Amino acid sequence: MVTKPETKFTRRGVLKTLAAGTGAIVATSALPGLSGFAQAQSSAPIKIGFQVHRTGIGAAYGRWYNRTTVAAVKRINDMGGINGRPVELVAEDDGTDPKRGAEVIEKFATQHNCDIAFGTLFSHVVYGSAPRAGELKLPYFVVSEGHHVASGKLNRYTLQPGITDVKSQVQAMAPFISNNLGKKVTMIFPDFAFGHDHRDFFTAAIEAQGGQVVESIAIPPTETSFSKYFPRIPRETEVIYHVMVGPAVLTFVKELGEFFGPNSPEIFGFIDSLEAVDLNSPGLEFLDGTYFWEGNPRHAQADQSSHDAAYRAAVGVDDSGASLEDAQDVSTYSHMFGCWETLNVIKRGMETANYQGPADRQKLIEAVEAMSDMPLSDDHPQGAKRFNGKTHQTFGHQYISKVSDGKLVVEHTTSIEDGLYPDEVDYTTQSF
Amino acid sequence: MTDTQRSQGLHLGVIALLAAAFFILPTYHVGNLSRIMVLAIYAIGYNFLFGYTGLLSLGHALFFAAGMYGLGLSMELFDLSAAPALIVGLASALVVSAVIGFLALRTSGVSFMIVTLMFAQAGYLTILYFGSYTRGDEGFVIPQADRAMFGFDLSNDTTRYFAALLLFSICFLAVARLVQSPFGRTLIAIRENEERARMLGYNTVSHKLKAVIISGTISGLAGAAYALLFGYAGATFATVQYSIFPLLWVLLGGAGTTIGPLIGVIFMFYLIDLSSSITSAYMLIAGVVLVLLTLFAPQGLAGELRKRVFKWMP
Numbered sequence: 061m062v063t064k065p066e067t068k069f070t071r072r073g074v075l076k077t078l079a080a081g082t083g084a085i086v087a088t089s090a091l092p093g094l095s096g097f098a099q100a101q102s103s104a105p106i107k108i109g110f111q112v113h114r115t116g117i118g119a120a121y122g123r124w125y126n127r128t129t130v131a132a133v134k135r136i137n138d139m140g141g142i143n144g145r146p147v148e149l150v151a152e153d154d155g156t157d158p159k160r161g162a163e164v165i166e167k168f169a170t171q172h173n174c175d176i177a178f179g180t181l182f183s184h185v186v187y188g189s190a191p192r193a194g195e196l197k198l199p200y201f202v203v204s205e206g207h208h209v210a211s212g213k214l215n216r217y218t219l220q221p222g223i224t225d226v227k228s229q230v231q232a233m234a235p236f237i238s239n240n241l242g243k244k245v246t247m248i249f250p251d252f253a254f255g256h257d258h259r260d261f262f263t264a265a266i267e268a269q270g271g272q273v274v275e276s277i278a279i280p281p282t283e284t285s286f287s288k289y290f291p292r293i294p295r296e297t298e299v300i301y302h303v304m305v306g307p308a309v310l311t312f313v314k315e316l317g318e319f320f321g322p323n324s325p326e327i328f329g330f331i332d333s334l335e336a337v338d339l340n341s342p343g344l345e346f347l348d349g350t351y352f353w354e355g356n357p358r359h360a361q362a363d364q365s366s367h368d369a370a371y372r373a374a375v376g377v378d379d380s381g382a383s384l385e386d387a388q389d390v391s392t393y394s395h396m397f398g399c400w401e402t403l404n405v406i407k408r409g410m411e412t413a414n415y416q417g418p419a420d421r422q423k424l425i426e427a428v429e430a431m432s433d434m435p436l437s438d439d440h441p442q443g444a445k446r447f448n449g450k451t452h453q454t455f456g457h458q459y460i461s462k463v464s465d466g467k468l469v470v471e472h473t474t475s476i477e478d479g480l481y482p483d484e485v486d487y488t489t490q491s492f
Numbered sequence: 493m494t495d496t497q498r499s500q501g502l503h504l505g506v507i508a509l510l511a512a513a514f515f516i517l518p519t520y521h522v523g524n525l526s527r528i529m530v531l532a533i534y535a536i537g538y539n540f541l542f543g544y545t546g547l548l549s550l551g552h553a554l555f556f557a558a559g560m561y562g563l564g565l566s567m568e569l570f571d572l573s574a575a576p577a578l579i580v581g582l583a584s585a586l587v588v589s590a591v592i593g594f595l596a597l598r599t600s601g602v603s604f605m606i607v608t609l610m611f612a613q614a615g616y617l618t619i620l621y622f623g624s625y626t627r628g629d630e631g632f633v634i635p636q637a638d639r640a641m642f643g644f645d646l647s648n649d650t651t652r653y654f655a656a657l658l659l660f661s662i663c664f665l666a667v668a669r670l671v672q673s674p675f676g677r678t679l680i681a682i683r684e685n686e687e688r689a690r691m692l693g694y695n696t697v698s699h700k701l702k703a704v705i706i707s708g709t710i711s712g713l714a715g716a717a718y719a720l721l722f723g724y725a726g727a728t729f730a731t732v733q734y735s736i737f738p739l740l741w742v743l744l745g746g747a748g749t750t751i752g753p754l755i756g757v758i759f760m761f762y763l764i765d766l767s768s769s770i771t772s773a774y775m776l777i778a779g780v781v782l783v784l785l786t787l788f789a790p791q792g793l794a795g796e797l798r799k800r801v802f803k804w805m806p
Contacts (some may be wrong), residue, residue, distance in 0.1 A: 114772045115775065152768065152769075153768055153772060153774070157728060158724060158726050158727070158728050159728070160723060160764075161523070163527065165519065165763075166523045166524075167520060167765075170518070170519040170520040170523055171518075171519075171520035183630045184629055184630050184631055184726050184727075184728060187630055187631050187632065187633055187724055187726060188572075188631065188724045188728075190633065191633055191636065191647070191722065191723030191724055192722065193721075194636060195636065195648075195649075195723075208543065208629070208630075211632050213632065215636070222525070251620060251621070251623070251628075252623060252628040252629040252632030252727075253623055253627055253628040253629050254622050254630070254631070256623050256624070256628065269784075272640070280617065280620075281620065281629075282617070301696050376681065482714060
């Protein structure tokens with residue numbers, strides 16, 4: 061392990077020397093950024109910096125992450141807060157941009173004096189922000205589903221305890237696809253990191269099940285028409301696996317339907333393509349009878365748990381996954397539960413660590429690292445979870461749903477074990 | 493006091509003010525200034541080409557990204573330490589700007605803008621295409637332990653600030669000197685009237701190519717410095733948005749002024765930062781302010797100051 065060089069000349073050290081020498085302590089301590097958290101009272105709110113995609117490509121996710129987070133914080137406060145202290149959200153827009161994301165983290169730590177940072181979905185924002193969180197020693201709880209945390213690329217201050225990562229999700233799909241849909245798969249994915257993750261993880265997972273990827277079709281992210289790619293789909297294909305995202309997904313589905321007509325292979329997709337999109341939108345009729353991965357079933361199922369019902373009501377989502385106030389405003393139901401569950405993990409972690417202020421940040425991380433099984437409950441309405449403290453990543457159940465008359469009906473629920481893979485890092489060996 | 497002495501006083505004063513700001517400002521603004529100084533290097537590079545040579549590029553993100561990935565990939569893939577990686581970053585930006593300059597300078601005016609924009613877009617897509625190495629849009633983190641140079645930990649707030657100040661000061665003073673040299677005066681002559689400069693015997697193509705290379709290399713230095721000081725390299729920095737930013741900074745601060753780039757970056761940074769804490773429609777506020785500034789201060793903040801008050805300003 062490389063030892064970080066020590067810098068003897070620190071800003072705070074210089075300030076202290078100057079102040080002691082000149083009696084200027086009164087003047088310097090009056091500066092807002094230098095006063096630190098010393099005046100924090102035990103009754104003061106616990107401040108959670110919420111990094112949210114209000115603008116940019118992630119805005120649809122951000123809107124629902126915000127609603128879920130606000131609902132979760134309200135519930136926590138209604139139950140008495142954390143360690144007897146109310147929770148206060150400090151939301152800042154990261155613009156779905158890694159540079160702004162890092163700036164926002166800095167703002168949470170040094171201007172708002174937040175206890176922790178939380179939120180955000182898009183992986184590039186997490187990658188851009190995590191180094192600053194680590195340097196500022198600010199616990200950073202992400203709800204991103206990226207493999208970045210478990211891959212070991214980040215740091216001890218970054219954790220993902222509320223949502224399963226993409227590697228686990230993809231791996232858990234392979235047995236169902238291989239056993240029920242077919243063994244010869246053609247993958248269609250966007251030609252950027254998210255798509256490459258699917259290509260790499262699924263190719264390995266389906267081969268482990270005795271299947272194979274017969275063709276991988278990467279679509280450039282700037283593409284607006286897809287018909288020219290479909291002739292590359294081999295005739296032997298039994299299953300098409302698609303993970304297209306972005307505004308062109310409607311065109312993609314429509315053109316895929318026109319290409320195949322009624323005689324298509326089995327089709328399996330990730331709902332990421334259609335989060336915040338009404339399945340009854342014109343052009344999506346072709347999806348009827350196809351399968352989707354769902355992180356959390358958008359439509360309330362016949363065997364809906366009381367926990368999902370309570371969560372749905374608290375966030376303001378109807379049985380079809382849309383806003384109670386506007387049926388056209390479809391939620392990002394497969395991902396946003398991660399905000400709810402992460403906040404409950406933070407609450408439990410702070411209570412276990414008897415968290416009082418920033419001085420207890422390390423104790424908070426150690427308390428979360430010590431967590432393991434999290435049962436299905438109002439705190440975890442999506443399903444039971446198993447947190448791996450070494451990799452800072454949680455693992456949970458995944459849902460495979462079939463589109464039937466514009467409704468997603470769960471056909472199969474994977475076990476937690478389906479998504480487990482060997483550890484790639486042990487963050488607990490890293491120093492704080 | 494001569495104008496030259498006044499100019500030198502201004503430049504050294506700005507650097508002294510930035511150094512003093514570290515001890516005076518609250519922590520948050522100190523962190524912001526570190527970032528602002530790195531971005532101001534980028535704006536200085538852009539200003540050299542746009543403000544002094546009169547070439548409007550819409551593809552400078554390519555040079556910024558060349559520096560960023562030159563440094564980042566050499567550390568990620570070849571385990572280079574920070575100092576040689578910084579040199580690789582600079583060399584990458586130099587080579588890329590030389591090639592792009594050689595090709596794009598066959599055009600001028602609107603065509604130059606479009607060609608540079610297209611090259612930058614091609615660069616962005618290249619980063620995505622080689623995602624196995626670059627991690628595409630997601631980018632990659634440069635480990636904290638590797639971000640050290642000459643025994644200094646560049647992830648430390650203090651060293652980061654003074655490293656940014658050092659790089660900024662070098663570029664700031666060098667460009668200020670350069671634009672007052674015969675070479676810089678020739679570039680200004682080309683900006684004002686290229687035909688006339690050519691008629692006077694100057695090889696304008698060669699001068700413009702040198703300007704593109706200098707501008708691109710300074711922009712690349714900013715990209716490499718950003719990756720090194722803030723620990724992240726990603727394709728977002730190669731998008732068209734990051735080609736537009738330096739244009740905005742320079743226009744707001746004052747094109748063809750030495751302190752304009754710094755003023756423009758500070759202004760834009762805090763305009764976004766402050767307005768975003770008021771409303772989620774902060775880009776609307778930013779847009780309105782930009783329109784107003786364009787209407788009432790068309791030469792940018794420093795440009796207007798030079799026009800109305802300090803006529804000696806470089």
